[in-house]
Amino acid sequence: MPGQFEKIAQIEDPFLLLRTATERLAEAQQEVTELARLRRRLIQELHAQGLSYAQIAEKAGLSRGRIHQIRHTGPAPEGAFFGTGTVTVATPLRHDPQKNRPMLSFDDLATGQGVQELVRSFELDVVEDHVSxxxxxxxxxxxxxxxxxxxxxxxxxxxxxxxxxxxxxxPEPLWWQLRDTRTGTAYTSGSDAEPWRPHDVAYLGRLPRPDGKGTFLALAGIHTPGSRGVVHLLNRDLSSLWGQVGTHPFSTLVDTEYDPETKEPVATKLLTPLYRHDEA
Structure with a gap:
């Protein structure tokens, strides 16, 4: 850090100095946030392995009070479910035939905003993007x-x-379903059934990037209420989900009952186990 500061301080152009110092400060703040998240996660993991907080404090060369303080303050470890630093949330654009231009549907907007708010709650930055x-x-x-x-x-x-x-x-044009190949069970949306009911099924998973250099999170309902249901579930159960899958590739299906008028989720639950792909 002293070396970086000295290098930046030697910049003679005041405008370049101002921009560089601002950019470096943002990077440093992001590093502090992620280090605090990592530190809190390590304490939780060590305690889960059977170590007392006193033992953790002794081995780390810290006081027991400091360990307790770290455990209860700072960004929650489960925020790493979305990544580190800046998270990109992409929603699909649809064609507006009346105005002949791309548009974002209300339901997709609501889902995207719900994810963004959840990500920000873990002290992560967010940028928007779209599927064309x-x-x-x-x-x-x-x-x-x-x-x-x-x-x-x-x-x-x-x-x-x-x-x-x-x-x-x-299986049919404009008709989709999700199948658990372990059990052979196919899951369909209540809005495609007879009689109709306000129910949907959604996919949530972490999948490999095409370039093989990492993963990304994917979520989608058979219809849009299912996507909103995933956000509802994440807001309620992310800590438990994170504890089971961490940053590993995984997938699961989410069941959503929703208000037929507002399409807001009323109740959500997992339909399948959390399948870790490295164990599949």
Missing amino acids: VDGRIDLNRPNLVVICGPAMSDAMRTAYATDPVLQWEN
Whole structure:
């Protein structure tokens, strides 16, 4: 740090100095946040392994009071579920035939904003992006969350096909279902059933990037209420989910009952186990 400060302080152009100092300060603040998150996670993991806080304090050369303080302050470890630093949340654009231009539907907007608010609650920065109307999306980026099903994007359809357990199926035009290949069970949306009911099923998983250099989070309902249900579940159960899958590739299906008028989730639950892909 002293070396970096001295190097920056030697910049003679005042405007370049101001910009460089501002950029470095942002980087340093981000590093402090992630180090605090890492430190808190390590204490929780060591305690879960059976060590007392007194033992952790002794081995780390810290006081027991300091260990307790670290455990209860700073950014929550489960924020790493979304990544580190700046998270990109991508939602799908649809074609507006009346105005002949791309548009973002209200339900996709609500889902995207719900994810963004959750990410920010873990002291992470967020930027928005979109899946284009023709389905184009760059999946080879870190800290990426894509809210889009296979029907709207060939790139996402290819990515979903890499899941070793859960598969999207399209047995009829405009009709989709999700299948658990472990059990053979196919899950469909209540809005496609007779009689109709306010119920949907959604996919949530961490999938490999096409370039093989990491993963990204993907979520999508058979219909849009299912996507909103995933956000509802994450707000309630992210700590438990993170404890089981961490940053490993995984997938699961989410069941959502929703208000037929507002399409707001009323109740959500997991339909399948949390399948770790490295164990599949």
